[in-house]
Amino acid sequence: MTLVGVLALQGSFNEHIAVLRRLGVKAVEIRKPEQLQNVTSLIIPGGESTTMAKLAEYHNLFPSLREFVKIGRPVWGTCAGLIFLADKATGQKTGGQKLVGGLDCTVHRNFFGSQIQSFEAEVSAPEVASQEGGPETFRGVFIRAPAILEAGPEVQVLADYPVPSNISTSSDSAGEEQKENVEQSKVIVAVRQGNILATAFHPELTADTRWHSYFLKMANEIIESETSNSQLQVQV
Numbered sequence: 554m555t556l557v558g559v560l561a562l563q564g565s566f567n568e569h570i571a572v573l574r575r576l577g578v579k580a581v582e583i584r585k586p587e588q589l590q591n592v593t594s595l596i597i598p599g600g601e602s603t604t605m606a607k608l609a610e611y612h613n614l615f616p617s618l619r620e621f622v623k624i625g626r627p628v629w630g631t632c633a634g635l636i637f638l639a640d641k642a643t644g645q646k647t648g649g650q651k652l653v654g655g656l657d658c659t660v661h662r663n664f665f666g667s668q669i670q671s672f673e674a675e676v677s678a679p680e681v682a683s684q685e686g687g688p689e690t691f692r693g694v695f696i697r698a699p700a701i702l703e704a705g706p707e708v709q710v711l712a713d714y715p716v717p718s719n720i721s722t723s724s725d726s727a728g729e730e731q732k733e734n735v736e737q738s739k740v741i742v743a744v745r746q747g748n749i750l751a752t753a754f755h756p757e758l759t760a761d762t763r764w765h766s767y768f769l770k771m772a773n774e775i776i777e778s779e780t781s782n783s784q785l786q787v788q789v
């Protein structure tokens with residue numbers, strides 16, 4: 554059984570912990586590098602990615618976070634957490650922002666616009682929905698939400714979303730980048746790449762626990778296969 558850590562520097566970490574509690578899973582708040590050694594999976598919540606990056610830098614968390622992802626531990630990033638996990642981020646005020654990386658994609662930090670352009674919408678993610686039956690869609694809460702504009706071959710797309718017609722291409726410094734990508738009729742809003750799950754929206758702000766269940770299942774499978782591999786190595 555995986556032991557979940559939730560990065561608790563800033564943002565919606567309490568909401569993630571509350572959902573896990575509803576599912577009967579106790580989570581540990583992570584604020585220091587050494588605390589990562591006590592957990593087998595990690596959730597990086599939504600919030601504000603530059604602030605989160607500054608706090609992570611202050612607490613010297615980047616080397617341990619990168620190692621955690623690199624050694625294959627299950628990690629889920631929601632919204633700002635997705636940005637943190639991307640190999641490349643574009644969009645407003647990205648200059649110099651530190652990322653954990655590991656997810657082979659380019660993310661636009663504020664693709665869906667500013668705070669007042671935040672919205673809720675139904676998002677279709679059949680792979681995740683099929684876990685527990687029920688509807689094939691999820692209520693997606695998009696708050697200053699990012700979107701994945703390009704994803705590498707290893708990245709499995711779990712959900713995409715139509716580009717809203719009100720996306721302005723002229724009002725921010727990333728206009729040129731955005732303009733190129735607005736040609737796309739859809740952008741990616743949920744992905745999995747091996748041990749990494751990432752969503753542009755906030756399942757922790759809804760009553761629907763299916764994304765958390767999906768992550769826990771994925772994490773348990775990874776931990777179990779690690780354990781059986783190491784048992785095999787011992788036997789050989």
Ligand code: GLN
Nearest residue numbers: 599600601602632633697
């Ligand atoms: N776009 C925000 C950022 O850059 C993320 C928003 C969120 O996590 N709700 O950090």
